[in-house]
Amino acid sequence: MTTLFALTDDQLAVREVIREIAGKEIAPWAAECDEDERYPVEAQKALTASGFHAVHISEQYDGPGADALTTLLVIEEVARVCASSSLIPAVNKLGSMPILLSGSEELKQAVLPSIASGEAMISYALSEREAGSDAAAMRTRAVRDGDEWVLNGTKCWITNAGVSSWYTVMAVTEPGVGARGISAFAVHADDPGFEVGAKERKLGIKGSPTREIHFQQCRIPSWRIIGEPGTGFRTAMATLDHTRPTIGAQAVGIAQGALDLSVSHLKDRRQFGKSLSEFQGLQFMVADMAMSIEAARTLVYQAAAATEAGAANATFLSSAAKCLASDTAMKVTTDAVQLLGGAGYTRDLPAERMMRDAKITQIYEGTNQIQRLVMARSLLR
Structure with a gap:
């Protein structure tokens, strides 16, 4: 290629x-x-x-x-x-x-x-409690009422909810036809009937609030529909092609931070009268960590370029990049905690935070199991 x-x-x-x-x-x-x-x-x-x-x-x-x-x-x-x-x-x-x-x-x-x-920020609202990987099973509804749309329902796992002013929201406008009945809307935090729920208590990325958002007879002007009615799910999936590499980049960054910390520790710490960096077993570990990061980084960059260029294999590369990079981040950060020993298991050093943060990259914007399905379908269709 x-x-x-x-x-x-x-x-x-x-x-x-x-x-x-x-x-x-x-x-x-x-x-x-x-x-x-x-x-x-x-x-x-x-x-x-x-x-x-x-x-x-x-x-x-x-x-x-x-x-x-x-x-x-x-x-x-x-x-x-x-x-x-x-x-x-x-x-x-x-x-x-x-x-x-x-x-x-x-x-x-x-x-x-x-x-x-920078006056405002914007979040993405696709998932629901009973419609995660099966996003087309969503229950949030939007009904046209004259020059307005009226939204009812709840979205969950909304990153930076409560901080963002704008939200792109997927809702069912034509029940009974599956994904073809879903439309996309731009909702503002000041719209009547919009409410933000309590923060989730999470394993990682604790600095970024994750909340439910609720729509109770939430009225928005009709021009705030994104595209034509019934095209929302297609837009949502096209969006993920463009943004899954960003999660790959996040994962690569987390992994690189963990590697940097590990290398510094091996150089500074001594055991059995010599630097940890002189032990071949530990050298192999950091070599494997660095090799995996470089492979993931290359695929992530390739996926971004392919998606922007509209390449035929962009969907495959986008899912592959997100999947490989997040799996790499989880492995590398776990190895970093191991290399740092007892200190790595404490909150005195950032390794354990990196390991907790890395986990979500295997889950959001499509779990890695879903990514493998996407890749397989791209290959086999």
Whole structure:
């Protein structure tokens, strides 16, 4: 296969800048945000001030207009020090992608400039308690009433809910026809009948709030539908093709942070009269960790480039990248805890936080079991 990506000088410069910002302005707060389960306001301020909170939005809507690969670099470098903070640029892309793909020009002008400026953030609302992997089984309803749509139902596992002002919401507009009866909408936190639920108590990414959102006779203007009625599920799936590589980038960043920590520890710590870095068994472990990370990174970058180019195998690569990178992150972070020994198991070092954060990358935006189904269907259809 022809390689579809190579980092340009501009992308390398972006990586260096965001790495410095992450190290100086985000990393110092990462442990506190995890421990106190609080939103990383310092990261949001730093990312917004530097223009890295929503780099994917085009110049037409007052954004930087970064390509998919540059967006991944930002997410990866932030995740390297704080996975919760990396969800700021990642979820801004996830939430706005349906509008970018299918929204009317009126809707784009109403929503995207506020995201680009940092005035607002946006989340993505697809899942329900009884409609996770089987998203088409959703029960949230939207009914047309004159010049408005009226929404009723509940969405769950909504990342950054309560912080975001905008939400892209999938709801059934024509019952009984499955996925073809689902439409997408842009809902604002100030819309009457919209309510945010309590925070979930989570294993990881504790700095990023995850909540239910509720619609009780929630009324929105008719022009806030995203695309035509009945096209919402197709838009949702197309969105995930574009955003699964962002979860891959998050996973790669987490894994890289764990590897960096492990290498530093092996160099600094001594046992049996010599540096841990001199023990061949431990050398093999970090070699395998680094090898797996580089393989995952390459596939993630390739997937982003393929999706942006509209390549025929983009869906396969997107699922493969998310799956491989998240499995890699889980393995690498677990090995990092092992390499750090007792200290790695404590909250004094970030290895255990990285391991907890890595787990969610195997679950959200489609579990890795679902990714394997997607890949198989792409190959066999």
